[in-house]
Amino acid sequence: MPIVLAFVVVALLLAWWLGGPWLADFRRRRVAEAPFPAAWRRILRRRVPYLRRLPADLQMQLRRRIQIFIAEKPFIGCAGLVVTDEMRVTIAAQACLLLLNRPAGGYPNLRQVLLYPNAFIVNRVATGSGGVLRDERHVLAGESWSQGQVVLSWEDALEGAAVPGDGRNVVIHEFAHQLDQDNGPANGAPSLAPGMAGARWAAVLAEAFAHLQALQRAGEPSLLSHYGATNPAEFFAVASEVFFEQPAQLAEAYPALYAQFTAFYRVDPLSWN
Structure with missing residues (x-):
């Protein structure tokens, strides 16, 4: 009986190990094969003009990435913000630019996107001269946390998408940090x-x-x-x-x-x- 039980345990563990990644890939294929919503296409045309530059094959790939990202990564409104599809699609489109031509399953450590209406304030303790600790208040447009969160100002994310040639884009910035944090601290x-x-x-x-x-x-x-x-x-x-x-x-x-x-x-x- 112990030998049989051990065999069953090993078989179950093997099935779980193989089935976990397989099931994730299966779900992603199902999501990506669904038609891209017409309303989302209108959001991209209106809010993310940068994407018009992409070749047709990359635009198609990006749309699949957006669908998977929105299906897998929860968006949470902060400071009373009600998250809409316009917010999800606009931010996902910019974040997924960084994933083009990569294997499926980008940002594996990202658990949620926290979204504020505009710039938000964080309090931090800083060390001053002589080792004296002091409280500092910072007004931020975005942050990337190694614990699995990206925090964004919707106002700044929207502006970054609307002005695509100024070299300033808070969503690209924070999701570059996420890539940097895949293997440890940024x-x-x-x-x-x-x-x-x-x-x-x-x-x-x-x-x-x-x-x-x-x-x-x-x-x-x-x-x-x-x-x-x-x-x-x-x-x-x-x-x-x-x-x-x-x-x-x-x-x-x-x-x-x-x-x-x-x-x-x-x-x-x-x-x-």
Whole structure:
């Protein structure tokens, strides 16, 4: 009997291990095969003009990604906000840009999207001179938490989608952090695409990061927001915004960085123009 029981337990565990991923893939295929709602198409045309640049095959892939994202990731309204399909589709479309040509199941650690009507305030404890602790209030448009949440201001997410060529997009920024957090705390070293060399990635980003820091210290203007000089994680997120929204400028100013991002994101936005 113990041998039979052990065999049954092993068989059940094996079935669970195999069935879990299989069932997830099955559900995603079912969701992606459903017709894309006409109302969602109208939302994309009205709210996310950037998507018109994409080739037809990537637009089709993106729509499938949006359907899966909305089916799997709950949106939770905060500060009295009632979440609508317009909000879900607009944000999902921008977040899923970062998943094009990747395997199914993007953002595996993301459990929910928290949505505020506009910029929100967070209180944090900071260490001042002499080690004195002090409370600080920060007004934010977005945050990405390693515990599985992305927090966004709907007003800022909407503006980021409406102005697609300014290199500023809070949704791309925070979901780049999510990719960075797939393998641990955000540090500018996300899990790379197959065939990419970690040493080359680190060297290229370190050089571009140092250049941005030098511009920031000198008070000189830069294609990349000076906020990216804060640390490597913020540099990666800021550069991701510019990669999608201002690819020609990024390729000219930082050609090696652009090449690394093309390999990492598995798309070449320059070819969409």
